[in-house]
């Protein structure tokens with residue numbers, strides 16, 4: 367998981383830029399889990415992309431903290447940003463397909479819809495969000511137990 371996160375962050379280093387500090391808080395004692403790496407890479411990519419946009423909207427400087435931890439029988443991967451935050455009225459809609467607050471031509475509004483499907487349908491996990499201005503956390507919880515083969 368940490369190798370995957372590192373490679374995603376490296377791939378996105380150009381987009382993240384120099385004004386955003388990346389902090390890694392990895393729990394190195396975590397066990398590996400069965401997962402679909404290419405799909406999870408898509409999830410991490412979208413969460414980082416959204417975090418960068420939110421910090422760009424908040425002036426361009428900020429900190430992205432990527433944290434892993436064990437939560438009972440699940441593995442937590444958290445992306446925390448210091449961006450503008452998600453207004454309360456949008457919180458119920460951010461996972462809807464085509465919901466976007468980005469200018470026309472910039473976002474399709476599919477990132478979180480796809481991410482949700484990958485985490486929930488394909489990995490039997492969940493995504494939770496906590497947000498206030500300056501502190502938004504997307505928490506992906508993945509079961510530590512085997513991913514069932516038949517899921518799609």
Ligand SMILES: Nc1ncnc2c1ncn2[C@@H]1O[C@H](COP(=O)(O)OP(=O)(O)OP(=O)(O)O)[C@@H](O)[C@H]1O
Pocket residue numbers: 412416417420447449450451452456460461465466467468472473474475476477478479502
């Ligand atoms: N970290 C975040 N901080 C603030 N708002 C966010 C954050 N992540 C998502 N959002 C809000 O949720 C909306 C939907 O996100 P989603 O990733 O599904 O689509 P998008 O980023 O707008 O477009 P796409 O991902 O297709 O390029 C965003 O437009 C934004 O309003």
Ligand SMILES: [Mg+2]
Pocket residue numbers: 412415416473476477478
């Ligand atoms: Mg997005």
